[in-house]
Amino acid sequence: MTMTEDILNIKSPIEPDVIDKLTAGNRVLISGVIYTARDAAHKRIIDSMDSGEELLFDPRGQTVYYAGPSPARPGQVIGSIGPTTSGRMDAYTPRLLAYGLRAMIGKGNRSEAVREALVQYKGVYLVSVGGAAALIARSIKQAEVVAYEDLGPEAIRRLTVEDFPAIVANDAFGGDVFEQGKARYRRGR
Amino acid sequence: MREIEAGEIIEAIARLCHQANYELGEDVMAALEKAEQTEESPLGRAVLRELLENAQIAREGLFPLCQDCGTAVIFLEVGQDSHIVGGELHAVVEEGVRQGYTQGYLRKSMVRQPFSARVNSGDNTPPVLHTDIVPGDQIKVIVMSKGGGAENMSRLAMLKPAQGREGIIETVVTAVDEAGGMPCPPLIIGVGIGGTAEMTMLLAKKSLLRPVGQPSSDPETAELERDILERVNDLGIGPMGLGGRTTALAVHAEVMPAHIASLPLAVNFQCHSTRHRETVL
Known part of the structure; x- marks a missing residue:
């Protein structure tokens, strides 16, 4: 982990000792491998866990990006790919963290149950800038569908990223950028 | 009575789908630039700068501004002295959206049967269509791509x-x-x-x-x-x-x-x- 101009450079999968050093509000650039999964893929993963089926994607130690890209133009690695609202995955997340998922990237705040699970299982939740989808796409160097191709934009994709821009939103110690930021800039009433 | 060809409406909707998704409006750009000047939070300013840079990348490369290219919400203000020829209006609007989203590499985000199977329709149809009958013999076509x-x-x-x-x-x-x-x-x-x-x-x-x-x-x-x-x-x-x-x-x-x-x-x-x-x- 190195730091340039207040921005931390980190590798994904994110090692536990790096998780320990991340604090809510840190800006990071992520390089390595992350996996896309959003609403429909989460439902299928949980259904597979319930029925004891083999998982087509093993979340243990991995970073999941809540995103469904637009189609790639010919010659492009991927289309635009910004984050979707994380709160819709809250119902599934504590169970995935308990299973071994280590990091998530999305947008918007998380439920209390997710925040508690991040502390309990030593995970981290990051946000990237919603709507900065064309900019974020430039940090993606390879993309391949690894599960649920029939879901189209909601399929699970393995992404190789370089300097993917994100911000630590919930750290493993209970820090929450949304609460901190709002308290700092709120006025009156 | 003025005749307006269905094909003109299809072509207009497809083109507006592309423009709306690749080019952030100048009014929005100006508002974001002003906010970047006045925002007190350093993290907030960093976000606003990313959004302005994103808009430039999207415009120059014809990339969707956001991967969520939205529900296509279409407003038609139809002049009462106009006459649409060559197609049934709802089918015409749907075809415009289909062409716009498939030819423009825009994400298809519509699912049929929203409370059970949720199977993607594959071409971002159907759109949500609002029509108003207004004076005159022209048709005003408004395309809004509305994120979820x-x-x-x-x-x-x-x-x-x-x-x-x-x-x-x-x-x-x-x-x-x-x-x-x-x-x-x-x-x-x-x-x-x-x-x-x-x-x-x-x-x-x-x-x-x-x-x-x-x-x-x-x-x-x-x-x-x-x-x-x-x-x-x-x-x-x-x-x-x-x-x-x-x-x-x-x-x-x-x-x-x-x-x-x-x-x-x-x-x-x-x-x-x-x-x-x-x-x-």
Whole structure:
């Protein structure tokens, strides 16, 4: 982990000792491998866990990006790919963290149950800038569908990223950028 | 009676889908630039700079501004002296959206049967179509690509008339506060006041078609818009909810008469990736 101009450079999968050093509000650039999964893929993963089926994607130690890209133009690695609202995955997340998922990237705040699970299982939740989808796409160097191709934009994709821009939103110690930021800039009433 | 070919409507809708998704409007760009100058939060300024850079990358490379290319919401203002030839209107509009989204590498985000199978329709159809019959012999075509994250935060409140102006402000501010970073602030907040339950929602949606920050032509409504904007920006939510002074770029309100028993209020959230384009045929 190195730091340039207040921005931390980190590798994904994110090692536990790096998780320990991340604090809510840190800006990071992520390089390595992350996996896309959003609403429909989460439902299928949980259904597979319930029925004891083999998982087509093993979340243990991995970073999941809540995103469904637009189609790639010919010659492009991927289309635009910004984050979707994380709160819709809250119902599934504590169970995935308990299973071994280590990091998530999305947008918007998380439920209390997710925040508690991040502390309990030593995970981290990051946000990237919603709507900065064309900019974020430039940090993606390879993309391949690894599960649920029939879901189209909601399929699970393995992404190789370089300097993917994100911000630590919930750290493993209970820090929450949304609460901190709002308290700092709120006025009156 | 003036004849307008179905093919013209299809071509216009497809073209407007592309323009709306690749080119952030100059009004939105200007509002974001101004916010970047005044935002107090360093993290907030960093977000705003990313959004401006994103808009440039999208325009130059013909990339969608946002991967969520939205539900295609189409408004047609049909002149009563015009006559559409060569196709049935709903099918024509659907074909325009189909061509726009498939040829433009835009994400297809519509599922059929929303409460069970949720199978993607594959071409972003069907659109949501609103038609108005207006004087004249032209057709105005408006295409809005409306992202799901912001739309999900929408709210309808049937207020008691006694709640009045302050009730409206409280309800809108509470809705924005509870939505936090989820609808992708900085927002444009569409407010509908009056009418009936369904009409006030439509007023809120239509208010989003105004250039960002253009006040209501009615002075009393314009003052209400200013007061709501000030209260919303005092919440501290900031760009993407990370804290800051820019939670909304603008509040747009549309008002119409209401029943003696009613004060309908609608809030429709528009994310900063505000995508709509129009043309006249």
